[in-house]
Each structure stands twice: as C-alpha cells, then as structure tokens.
Amino acid sequence: MTSSLPVTDALTDAEIRGIRADFPILQTEVNGHPLVYLDSGATAQRPLAVLDVEREFLTTLNSAVHRGAHTLAAEATEVFEDARSTLAGFIGADDDELVWTSNATEAINLVAYAFSNASAGRGGAAAERFRLGEGDEIVTTEMEHHANLIPWQELAARTGATLRVIPLDDDGALRLDEAAHLITERTKIVAITHVSNVLGVINPVEQVIARAHEVGALVLLDACQSAPHLPIDVKQLEVDFAVLSGHKMLGPTGIGALYGRRELLEAMPPFLTGGSMITTVTTTEAEYLPPPQRFEAGTQRVSQAVALAAAIRYLDGVGMPRIAAHEAHLGARLVDGLTAIDGVRVLGASIELSRVGLASFDIPGIHSHDVGQFLDDRGIAVRVGHHCAQPLHRRLGVTASTRASTYLYSTDDEIDAFLDGVAATIDFFGVRS
Template identity: 55%
Template sequence: MTHTDADAVGGRLVRDIRLDFPAFASSGHDRPTAYLDSAATSQRPTAVLDAERDYLEHHLAAVHRGASAATGESTTLFEDGRADVARFVGVGDREIVWAQNATDALNMVALGIADASAGIGGRDAARFALQPGDEIVLTEAEHHANLLPWQRVAQRTGARIVPVRVDEHGVWSIDDLAAVLTERTRIVAFAEVSNVTGMIAPVAEIAEIAHRHGSFVVLDACQSVPHRPVDFAAYGVDFAAFSAHKMLGPNGIGVLYGREELLDALPPARTGGSTITKVTLEEAHFLPAPHRFEAGTQAVSQAIGLAAAVRYLEGIGMDAVAAHEEAFAARVVDGVAALPGVRIVGPQPGERRAGLVSVSVDGVHAHDVGQFLDEAGIVVRVGHHCAQPLHRALGITATTRASAHVYTTADEADRFVSTLGEVRGFFGLAREAS
C-alpha cells in the first residue's frame, strides 16, 4: 500500500501505530478487515491491555478500604488514574467522578437535579431545583443518552423540553440554539460532536450564552474526548460525560466531570458504602466529591486501563489525532459526493466535520448496506445510532456510518467509498447520472 499524508498521525505512520493493536495482527489475508466502527467502540492497544493485566495480576486489592500496604498501593494506582484523566481534559482531580459509562454519568447529573427539585440535598442543592414551566434545552440531534434522562427530569419536575431544530442536513447552529433560550431556561445539554453528523459544536461560545441566561451547561463529550483536544475548564461547561471504550480504553467505565463546587452540592444518584462521613438510622452525611458519587466497589482495573489509554493518546498528540481523523472524513465525504443516489448526512463537502461520516443510500435500507459492506470486509455501524429524533427530522429510518481512529488508513477510507458505490447496482437499482 502506498503511504500518503493521510497515513500518518503526527510523527508516526498509521502502519506502525497498528502494530500496537493486537486486533490488527496479520490474519494471513492480503486485505484485512477494515474496522470503521470506532465511534461505537474503539480497539485497544497492548499498553492498555497490559496495564489492566498487570494490576489484576500483581496489585489487586480493595481501594479506600482498610489500612494494609496492599490497599494503599491499589488506592494509589486508582487515584493516579483519576489524575491522569483529569489532566487529559484540563480539570482538577476532585472534578472527575467514575461512572459505568457516559450514559450512566449523564443520568447521575439528571437524577441529582431531580432529587434536588424534590428537596433532597438541602440548601446547597437548591440551586439545581427545577419548577414547573422551567425549560431544558436540547438539540434535535442528541444521542438518547442525553435525551431520555432529561425527559425523566421534566416528567418529575414539570419542566419542559425545548428543542433546537436541525436543518435538512441534520445540522444546527449556535444562532438556532440562542434563539430558543429564555429567562426560564435552566439547563442546556448538547453534544460537542454529533455521533451521526460529525458536526463540531462551538462549546465555549454556547456555554457563555447559556450562562448569561442562568443555565447549567451539560456536555456530551463521547465523540470529542477520544478524538480531539478537550479542555472542560476552558470551555466553561458545568458538567460533561465521556466513555473509556470509545478512546482505546476498557468497557465498563465512564467519566463524569463537574465543577467542584457543583459536585459538592449535587445529591448523589446512588448511595451506599464509601460515600459517607456519618450514618445514623435516620440520615446520612456525604463526603465531598468525587467520592460522594462512587458508591460500592469501583471498576478499579478499568480506571487504570483508561489512564493507560490517556497516556497512549497523549503520546501521539490530540491535535495530530484530530487532524488525521478529519482528513479521513474529508476523504470519505469527497468520495461519497461523487456517488449517485447516496446522501451525505451532516456537514457537506468542504465543511469541517469530525472523523465520522453517515450516509443514506436511496432505495436500500441501511442494514442491507451494512451487510454488503461486511461481506466485503468493512465493519461499519448501521441503524438510528440511538438518535431517532434526528433521523425522523431527516425523513430517514436509518443511516450507515463509517468512523475513524488513530489506526484508520486512507486505503480503508477509499475501500469504504468504492464498495459503497457498488451497493445500488448490486440491489438492481439503476445508476443515475452524477
């Protein structure tokens, strides 16, 4: 294969990066499977697998419980992992809370606000309380993880969901969002990068406008933290969530970021061991963040694996990662734009987008498109991508999505485009003039 600028990430060739990932070990075939589903779940480098294995084989012990040397060592590794993750997203250690995944993290915020609205948490939590008629602003492009929890909050409090509508490509603007904010807006929740369209939102500008309206800003950072430089403190958001399994890390662990003073006031969604300072039969007093939110035994090896993923990505450089993936997306979009009967969802050719591209093929269901690609050795995601309102607004049931990470090659982008171009002919649809 000929190596181009698109086959380098920073100072390393993608060919060499792929050697770090056991999943891409030679299978003996001339053309290995093209893995273009990293937006759903990324592959893991040996450094991450080794970090988890080393902990489990040599350092396994309870954390924050007991006074043994083993517990102390395990706790140090666990908390060092928290520090690595905090540094990666530009915040303090106490502002990083472990969750099961990003969906869980967003639910922790929503449930805490619902509890505060019911009077739980006392005077400190009252700042979060919603009243009937208060407004929760969401975009029509949100993943269900950043929609359903807010629907539940609205049902419990009498607040109402106010949508930011998308255009015919599934894209919205900061002006669209600003136009729906009112004096009743209390929460503004949105994704930095859409998992369907690849649109990149101007987070800091949105946070500034939302705060002028007295709103809390909740960021879904699932498709941004793994793929581009992120600084939550500089953004000015109040809460944010992301998952390890999309950023070369383990399953079963996610991250909730919250500004320190807000986390210390937010009622914990789950309660139990390790979260308290004092318990009687009648009441409990909770620790400061982050431990007030981390009830029960935590995903310790996964946290250590996530920290290893952070260090791996830092070694490559997030500016380089973003540039590589955006080049992949531009290559795919330019290629798809020349295919008759294929619709590009999201930013159009020449417009900036993150490293994922979703398409709709006229006359062919996305599941059939995905099966055709799969038989050609190309792994993609098909369906509504947990974003039914967005697909409904676009008038389509499902899309086919190709997405990149540090190990994705230019050849894989070209294979996706060329194979996609064969789909309509295979299903007997007439080729239209482009």
C-alpha cells in the first residue's frame, strides 16, 4: 500500500493512555464489557477540556453575540470570534473566509442554494459566475456521502443543469481517467470528498482540483473525514470551498463550518436570511453584511463554537501529523486483520492509497445489523448500514456494510478485541467458508 503521508512519529502507548484519561466515556462499560468505541467516523467523543470550556462559557459568559451593548455580550462576542479565528487557522483560512453553520450538510446546501439564488437573478452582476442553466454541468463522484450528492441533484433540478458523476473502478477507487473527460468547459462546480467515509482512502483530490481549475470550474471539498484526522491547508489544496463538522473532531453537535475564498463569499447571494446578517432593511428590500456574517442569519451556535475551538486546541496540542500517523497504523491493522479472516470482504482493501483509521466490510450471509448487534453484545460500538453512501455500496455489489472507525484515543488492543469479535461473529452464524 503506497503512502503520501509525511513520515512522522506515531503516538506512544503512554501518550494514548494519557489521552484516553481525558475522555470519561471511554472508561465506561457496555453490556458488562469495557467500551470499545469504533464509531468515531460518525461522532467522535469529547474530552473534558471541551466539556469544561462549554460549561464555563454557559455559566459565566452566556449572551447573544453581535447584538448587545452590555459587557457580557461584548465578551461573548469576543470569545465567539476568537473561536472563528482558531478554526480558520486550523485549516489555513483567513478569519473572514470561515462561516459558521449547523453542520457540514448545511454548509453544502448553503453553497448549492447560493448558486440557485444566483441562477434566479439574485446577487447582481457579481453573482453571474454562479449562475447555472441548461448546458451547464455539476460534477461529483460515485463515492460521496449523500450530503454531497443530494444538494447537487436538487440544484440541477432547479436550474436545468446536468449532474455528472465520476465513476469508481471495481475496487472502489475513483476513475481519474474518467474525471478528466467529465470535467469540461461546461462544468461550473466539482464537489468531491477528501476521504471516503466508507473506504477510508485519502483521495488524490489534487488531480481533480487541478483539472477543475484548468477549465474554470470551482471546487467544493468535503473535509468531514479528513479535517479531524489529517493536517489540511485549504489554501495549499487550492480549493474554493470546504466543509467540515464539529462533532467528528472532538467538538459538539450542532456546529459546522464552510470555508470559502473571500472573493467568492463576497459575490455569493445569501442562503438563509433574517436578522443579524443585514445592514439596512425597509419593508421592500434589504442590504446584507459582508461575509462571513452575510451567511449567518439568526441566533448563532455560540457555546458550540467556543467548545469546537477548545477541541481544535486539543488536537493541535497532540499534533495533527502524529494523529495521522497513529491512524494510518490503525487503519492498516484494521484492513490487514479483517482481510485475514476467512469469509470477510473489506471494501476498498486493494486500493493503493493512504488511508485513515477506518474500514468497512461485508460478511456474505450475515446482515451488517446482525454483525453490529453481535459486536455490541461484547461492548464494541461500530456503524452498520449504508453509511449515507448508497451509490458506492451499490457499485461494489452490497446493500450495507459494517464500519469500524478509529481516532486518536483508539488502541491496538481495541483493534484486537474488534477482530476477535468479527471472527466470533462468523463462527456464531456458521458462515465461514
């Protein structure tokens, strides 16, 4: 398996034990067994540092931001904007290029609806570059999470544009040769995932980005499964938009973010409208604030943003390169261990790309829900189903799979317990070939 990740020291056993001590939930038992939490790809656990920061904010500074003139509101606003700076710096963006959203799904919809509004004539001349109509094309891939597929389906339906999909090969890897043909002068935007939430592979997005920019198309990167696990720099990647979700990176639910290049955000018409995103309002029209506030209508997710900033500081304290090295080790152990079990098919196992600590598998003859329930009886938490990626599963000839996903707090012993559990599942159901 080839690797494009920088060589760096992984976390030591002692460091991982210290990290685990910061996560109270990891000390609990489930069904009489120590919890083995291998569902961080869905929702990561939160360290005490994050829980404490949000509680401290709520008990000492809780107030509406950007509104009140009193001391509490001013201090809350400062902390809220500091959180924006923290997250922006984490991904290599400028502060005014980072828009708070409820989650990554909302962030993608924000961009899609901005294109839709521009196509309806909103935004004036500055928004013309986002206008779509018949003859224009949107390109995404066959491996996308539904959140990075359905908004583009709907945008195509509203505007008359055509949606093109980069296919996968039989192993599940992106057909980059097809991408070069599908991305043409008719393409207005390319939406692609950085890391597959099913396969765990780190896609060679640089090639797709370069092709998109060659023909003048914009690029939206789904970084939900990369930002928590890899060092990323949106400026270095040269993406136009990127989205991420706080609850996958040690932060709370209900908070996500959109990165957009400043000149694009300045030209985009807003998606959600109402209070807090305006300068002047009459009964017939409104003028909007510059970004990022232009896209932050209504009361914001203040304590969640503050807690997410604490999560970013925690990740920075450990070191993203070392987290990536730790997960690359765990990902290899997952794939190698599962592949060695007779009767298990690991999705994407033969793809020659670097991966994060995530693997999905199928056991012919056992439904993934039964696999998940059997493992849960042993205290092992995994994800089952289609993982909001039905087209990918359909391409690989399965309806569902079982997914194990790790994070900085996961251990080799947990991988061993998981692999033993999978082998025991096959023995229990009697499907070993």
